[in-house]
Amino acid sequence: xxxxxxxxxxxxxxxxxxxxxxxxxxxxxxxxxxxxxxxxxxxxxxxxxxxxxxxxxxxxxxxxxxxxxxxxxxxxxxxxxxxxxxxxxxxxxxxxxxxxxxxxxxxxxxxxxxxxxxxxxxxxxxxxxxxxxxxxxxxxxxxxxxxxxxxxxxxxxxxxxxxxxxxxxxxxxxxxxxxxxxxxxxxxxxxxxxxxxxxxxxxxxxxxxxxxxxxxxxxxxxxxxxxxxxxxxxxxxxxxxxxxxxxxxxxxxxxxxxxxxxxxxxxxx
Amino acid sequence: xxxxxxxxxxxxxxxxxxxxxxxxxxxxxxxxxxxxxxxxxxxxxxxxxxxxxxxxxxxxxxxxxxxxxxxxxxxxxxxxxxxxxxxxxxxxxxxxxxxxxxxxxxxxxxxxxxxxxxxxxxxxxxxxxxxxxxxxxxxxxxxxxxxxxxxxxxxxxxxxxxxxxxxxxxxxxxxxxxxxxxxxxxxxxxxxxxxxxxxxxxxxxxxxxxxxxxxxxxxxxxxxxxxxxxxxxxxxxxxxxxxxxxxxxxxxxxxxxxxxxxxxxxxxx
Numbered sequence: 001x002x003x004x005x006x007x008x009x010x011x012x013x014x015x016x017x018x019x020x021x022x023x024x025x026x027x028x029x030x031x032x033x034x035x036x037x038x039x040x041x042x043x044x045x046x047x048x049x050x051x052x053x054x055x056x057x058x059x060x061x062x063x064x065x066x067x068x069x070x071x072x073x074x075x076x077x078x079x080x081x082x083x084x085x086x087x088x089x090x091x092x093x094x095x096x097x098x099x100x101x102x103x104x105x106x107x108x109x110x111x112x113x114x115x116x117x118x119x120x121x122x123x124x125x126x127x128x129x130x131x132x133x134x135x136x137x138x139x140x141x142x143x144x145x146x147x148x149x150x151x152x153x154x155x156x157x158x159x160x161x162x163x164x165x166x167x168x169x170x171x172x173x174x175x176x177x178x179x180x181x182x183x184x185x186x187x188x189x190x191x192x193x194x195x196x197x198x199x200x201x202x203x204x205x206x207x208x209x210x211x212x213x214x215x216x217x218x219x220x221x222x223x224x225x226x227x228x229x230x231x232x233x234x235x236x237x238x239x240x241x242x243x244x245x246x247x248x249x250x251x252x253x254x255x256x257x258x259x260x261x262x263x264x265x266x267x268x269x
Numbered sequence: 270x271x272x273x274x275x276x277x278x279x280x281x282x283x284x285x286x287x288x289x290x291x292x293x294x295x296x297x298x299x300x301x302x303x304x305x306x307x308x309x310x311x312x313x314x315x316x317x318x319x320x321x322x323x324x325x326x327x328x329x330x331x332x333x334x335x336x337x338x339x340x341x342x343x344x345x346x347x348x349x350x351x352x353x354x355x356x357x358x359x360x361x362x363x364x365x366x367x368x369x370x371x372x373x374x375x376x377x378x379x380x381x382x383x384x385x386x387x388x389x390x391x392x393x394x395x396x397x398x399x400x401x402x403x404x405x406x407x408x409x410x411x412x413x414x415x416x417x418x419x420x421x422x423x424x425x426x427x428x429x430x431x432x433x434x435x436x437x438x439x440x441x442x443x444x445x446x447x448x449x450x451x452x453x454x455x456x457x458x459x460x461x462x463x464x465x466x467x468x469x470x471x472x473x474x475x476x477x478x479x480x481x482x483x484x485x486x487x488x489x490x491x492x493x494x495x496x497x498x499x500x501x502x503x504x505x506x507x508x509x510x511x512x513x514x515x516x517x518x519x520x521x522x523x524x525x526x527x528x529x530x531x532x533x534x535x536x537x538x
Binding site for chain 1: 276278279281282283284285286287288290291354355356357359362363365366369377379380381382384385386388389391393394395396397398399400401402421425427492527528530531534
């Protein structure tokens with residue numbers, strides 16, 4: 001049988017493709033990857049729409065029970081649902097490799113990802129450099145990677161998409177080390193938190209990469225009916241409440257006049 | 270009423286999202302952007318599946334009659350279908366800006382794009398730098414931009430996605446200058462043509478950016494049931510027939526071990 005890797009898109013149960021929906025309906029097991037991203041609707045809505053029971057796959061399950069998923073796909077049709085497009089996180093490539101090692105057929109049904117959905121801002125996709133992630137600092141460890149990525153992209157006039165951290169109901173490192181499962185409430189980094197993170201590094205490095213006057217675009221809930229997109233300077237956007245997750249942040253490089261014109265429509269007023 | 274910008278995904282009529290399909294069905298006019306990319310199936314298949322007449326929008330129509338499309342959307346529901354995700358080409362941002370200037374409501378329904386579908390190769394999306402395009406040389410003019418983009422990306426260890434040119438039934442420059450519409454047959458650049466283009470520049474510049482030993486990945490018909498993905502050196506891939514369009518080419522940067530492991534499955538043998 002087959003392991004179907006199916007992208008769900010960004011917002012609700014109807015963002016799946018027609019092909020994806022037909023495929024889920026014929027699967028015996030349906031897993032939902034539930035730790036690198038989340039939809040804007042509850043899992044029950046998907047279950048109702050597919051008329052299928054969904055097995056929530058947290059990081060622990062996918063990393064430890066990948067073999068079980070692959071094993072099931074030897075005799076049954078298994079759907080592995082991923083928010084956004086299928087290959088955003090390394091783990092899924094890993095799952096596919098394991099399936100191939102076991103001679104299990106893998107089929108991919110793609111969907112949109114935040115990486116191309118940001119095109120709605122009017123910034124041209126082929127003018128983006130490497131994507132970066134800003135993660136919640138852990139016990140005082142603030143990696144400066146995002147700042148360096150922005151700096152290199154800017155050097156070549158390129159925009160930078162900064163994905164903002166998601167912590168799904170995971171146990172703390174301390175609990176995990178004790179072997180205790182005690183999931184903390186989920187946490188989603190906001191645009192302002194992302195901005196403050198970068199400003200702190202700027203304050204330290206002073207390389208003029210991310211200052212109060214840098215032109216940025218904040219996005220929240222891309223693909224949802226209540227999506228919010230605001231462009232402006234760092235100073236202007238710092239105080240804006242973007243509301244519910246997920247948020248992301250774009251640091252602009254050189255702007256073409258059509259891009260400037262498009263960003264005008266999203267200006268903070 | 271509303272101008273709906275709807276992504277179609279990469280292969281056939283069922284790659285549209287459920288939301289996209291429901292929306293097309295309620296539209297009074299359905300345009301299909303038909304010059305920056307093409308699906309793997311004929312337009313008639315879409316018409317049959319949607320039960321709607323489709324207006325083919327070539328470059329000429331979109332650029333000259335954008336106002337007409339926007340005007341229609343003032344009183345009717347208009348769908349503007351785009352292969353892949355919605356905002357891959359500047360023209361569509363332009364269309365949205367015109368709609369906003371006329372106070373026409375715009376809604377976007379996203380879909381996958383080759384830019385994230387390449388994740389199936391096992392190369393990590395956040396390790397890609399700027400995307401580039403290799404275009405058919407026109408009257409001896411061979412821009413070296415793709416070579417320079419690859420060079421800069423490599424400098425930072427990043428992969429480069431090279432989109433390969435598509436010329437849809439367009440009139441020649443000579444005919445256009447004479448005001449004559451005389452569309453030439455469509456042309457799609459192949460992986461080997463892309464490789465040869467880059468080798469010629471390497472031969473001229475000799476900067477060791479794209480040599481016979483560079484590790485690349487050739488992809489054809491991503492998202493289609495007969496998609497073909499082969500990894501190997503430039504020398505190995507040069508003679509491979511990737512078959513029908515569309516093709517694209519990835520020049521790898523530094524490879525992580527999971528990426529190497531994934532590419533092994535696509536090795537030329």
